[in-house]
Amino acid sequence: MKFKNLGIVAISLAAFYAAGSMAGEVDSSFVLKRIQERGVVNMGHREASVPFSYIGDDGKPKGYSVDLCHKIVEQIKVSTENPDLKINYVPVTSQTRIALMANGTIDLECGSTTHNLTRQKQVDYLATTFITGTKLASKKGSGITELEDMDGKVIALSLGTTNEKAIKRVAEEKGLNIKYVMVKDHPQGWLNLENGRADAYASDDVLLYGLISKSKNPDDFQVTGRFLSYDPYGIMVPHDDSTYRRLGDVVLADMMRSGEMQKIYDTWFNPGPTDIGMPISSTLKTAFEVQALPH
Amino acid sequence: MNYNWDWGVLVTAPYFGWIISGLGWTLAVAACAWLIAFTLGSIIGIMRTTDNPVARSIGAGYVEVFRNIPLLVQMFLWYFIFPELLPEAWGTWVKRGIPLPEFWTAVVCLGTYTASRVAEQVRAGINAISLGQKQAAMAIGLAPMQVYRYILLPVSYRTIIPPMTSEFLGIFKNSSLALTIGVLELTAQTRQIEEYTFQGFEAFTAATILYITVTFIVMTAMAVVEKKMAIPGMISLGAK
Amino acid sequence: MFSDFDFDVVINAIPFLWEGMQLTFLLTFLAITGGLFLGVLLALSRLSHIKVLSFAAGSYVNFFRSMPLILVIFWFYFLVPFIVGRPVGGFYSVLVAFTLFEAAYYCEIMRAGIQSVRISQVQAGQAIGLSYSQNMRYIVLPQAFRNMTPILLTQAVILFQDTSLVYVVGLHDFLVNAEIVATRENRLIELFSTVAVVYFVLCLSFSLSIRKLQKRFSI
Missing domain, CATH: 3.40.190.10 (Periplasmic binding protein-like II)
Structure with missing residues (x-):
């Protein structure tokens, strides 16, 4: 409960900071501009990446990454001054996610995508939200x-x-x-x-x-066995829009700092709706601490 | 478009080699499967036009089973369920004993599936021949085998060249579904390149051009054949 | 392997699968209607004596026949938003792709059908003073359609099955929904066996009933 309140404080604080530079923020970001014009944010999600991003029994996307994206959408609502901003869910696969981001169909991808340097030539990533191998x-x-x-x-x-x-x-x-x-x-x-x-x-x-x-x-x-590779997951955002990327990173950093991030993690992994039973690893815990940049 | 084009990726090692090897596997799957499809399809198609009720119903049953289940699902059934239905030793042999199990599974699946469509073409071709020809053949004392050998088949195969070309191109293009059981053919390789480099549009463009090129070659060749084989007296491009 | 077949997963998934089946039906119906209409026009153009027309139709058919359907869907989905300037949504881009693609196949089937009509029939029609369009309308097309019905139907069944390729653009048809459940619940055998049975029963009863109709009309 305490954590939750802290999280709300952190987010409203972030909103306050953002409010100061709002007009400029939308103008300097082509993604925010198109979200504002459409009144819709297009959220890419996977359909069977359990428990990161998948279709639940009710036919709606859910999961760890999807929850994190909803937090970011809250902030987009503030920045675009549109509390009624709608979310349009766009299912993506590993074959379509890049193309759909490149042609402007989706504004963020909430799945289980490994962040690596080659891929940075095509898309940008927000802070690392999960580490595996x-x-x-x-x-x-x-x-x-x-x-x-x-x-x-x-x-x-x-x-x-x-x-x-x-x-x-x-x-x-x-x-x-x-x-x-x-x-x-x-x-x-x-x-x-x-x-x-x-x-x-x-x-x-x-x-x-x-x-x-x-x-x-x-x-x-x-x-x-030992880890044979290092796979950090990140939320994908369109290339070359540092204002928009920063917006997402601020939301994530605030949640990492407040401890809300780990709470969301526990909801999905410890033991989680699918009984996966993976308590947070020390590496991921450290990663959250390191990425919780101060304002 | 917010996309970082890099056509160079297509000619970079190892990706260039992947595309070439992918094309090779695509052609190999298509060619082997076509052998099965053409042979089996002709037999089934002919069976359906004979007077023997047993042959007719076997033929009909075959066609109904194989054309009424999506190819993607058939691929899955052949790969995952078929070996489990065999005695255990045979199943293990199919799964791990034979060289290239995925390749042969894909070939058998595509071949038997397309055979059902080829059978329909052959049957339609034979049925399109006017009854008079068959009666005339029997009147001059040809045995049923001879009627097929000398009259019905030569005529019908010539009239069904266009749809048979379609079927062959179909098998060539459907071979892309072999990727679902792990054959690294052209489409699978372009996906690999997509995943490795995130340069999907370049890879898909290359695949599209290769598919169109191969098809174009086949169609040009078959257009020549079609013209040569056209039967005078029927409406056709060749006769005009 | 079959002893522990998990029926509950299939039963729980029925509403979700039915949703997908509705999309499958809708898409098949619209694409057949559009494709058949466009296909007749293409076939007539292709066989017409006007060179430009027959060349244009021929190129169209050859172009679409040389592309795997999956690539056609892919390109339409990703490129149409560029041409139109905004996202058009998966359904419409897929519908356009299917219609244009199927038209090429219907055209070829009908061309073969028209060519299988004996030329003496056309000549007889001309002899009694029918114009080109009357000849086509009253003499050639009715016979061609009857010859080609089995193959047109096969193609319709194929299209019904091919709609599953909409997974490329994230639409949820029957097979895609089954795969989603199979993947999420890790129950491939159960779902794929169900899918095979459902498709088989549907397609078979469809072809059988049409064949009954066809028998009444055959020459």
Whole structure:
């Protein structure tokens, strides 16, 4: 309760600061300008990225990233002086998110997108909201703990993911003879592990825990090994609009400082609606502290 | 457009190689699947025009099953469910024993699916031949096999060249669905490039141009064939 | 694998799946209507003696036939907002893409149908003094349509199934909704088997009923 109040104070404080420079803010931001003209903010979301961004039973998008985006939209309402600003939800996939951001269809993307330097050429990111990395899921008793144990075995990888890149790089460095089965999405990768087409499935550890929690026999599977890659997630915003990006970063920094961020985190991850049961890691906790920039 | 164009990415290693290898897999899947589709489709199509009720119903059943389930779903069924229906040792062999399991699954799936459509074309072609030809053939004492061999098939295959070209192009384009079971064909490779570089528009443009080029070559070749094969006495471009 | 088939997931998803099915039906109906109309015009242009017309129609058909549908949908979705200057929404861009794309296929099917009509029929029509359009209207098209009905129907069934490609633009049709549930609940086998059965029953009863109609009209 105390935290919540602090959060409100922080946000209204931020709103107060923003109010001072409001006119200039909208003028210097093409994204805010078009949101103001349309009276609608177009929020890109994923459909099955549990628990970051997914369609609930009621058909509405929800999740950790979606909650964070709603906080940012509150601030956009203040900046565009439009308390009735509507949210239009636009479902995106890993194939459409960049194109839709580039052609102006979405104003922010709330999913589970890894922030990396190559991608910065095309889009901008707000502060890091989650940290994960590549690990292996395998059947208990298979004797697999690290990637080195996979020599001569079959691993399933999701097409075009940062995990695929990481696994192939490490395997090449170590001269491991691993057979790859490429899959289209996480559940198919999981199915390949379940039915024995593959001995392990490599993905972001948070997603692996999510898959295990949703599988029919959660006790049969394990997530093991060291992190084979570093994947910080961030909310995507259009390229080259520093005013707009700052608006989002201010909201996130305020929440990180007030502790509201961790509360939202706990709602979704500890144990969360899908019983994923991932208490905040020390790395992410530190990341929140580091990114809680002062005003 | 708020997009950072970089066409250079298409000719940069390793992406250029990915596109070429993707095109190679697309052509390989399409060619192998077409062999199945054409052979099986012709057999099924002919079965549906014979007088034998058993053959007719087998043919009809085949067509109904394979054309009434979306290809995407069939791909999934072949890949994930079919091996589980086999005895365990065979299932394991299909899943891990054969070289390139994804490739062969995609080929079988696309081939059997397109066979149902080819069968319909063949049947329509044979049925479009006027009854008089068949009667004339039987009147001069040809056996049923001979009627098909010398009269019905030569005529019908010539009239169905345009739709058969469509079917072949269909298989070529539908091969893009093989990516859903992990075959790294052209569309899959462009998606890979998209994910790695975030330069999706460039990659998709390259794929579009490649698809159009291959199709154009096939269509030009088939237009020549169509003209050569046109049957005098029917309305057709060739006869005009 | 099948012993622990989870029916509850499927049953809970029925309302969501039905929502998707409605979109599938609507899209199929509109695209067939538009595509058939445009397709007849294209086929007639393609076979016409006016060179410009037949060349234009030919290029149109060849262009659309050479593109995978998925790329057509993709380009329409991303480029139309540029041309129009504002987001048009997934449904309309997809509808336009499907109509234009299907028209090319209907055109080819009808061209083959028209060509399968024997030229003596046309000559007979000309002999009794029918004009080009009368000849087409009363002699050629009725026969061509009958010859081509099975293939036109196959194409309609294909379109019904192809609407699932709208996932590219994030529209929710039947298959997409099933995939969303399958992915979210990690129950692929259950949902995909359901989808296969539903499509099969729907498409089969559709083709069977049309075939009954067709028998009444066949030559």
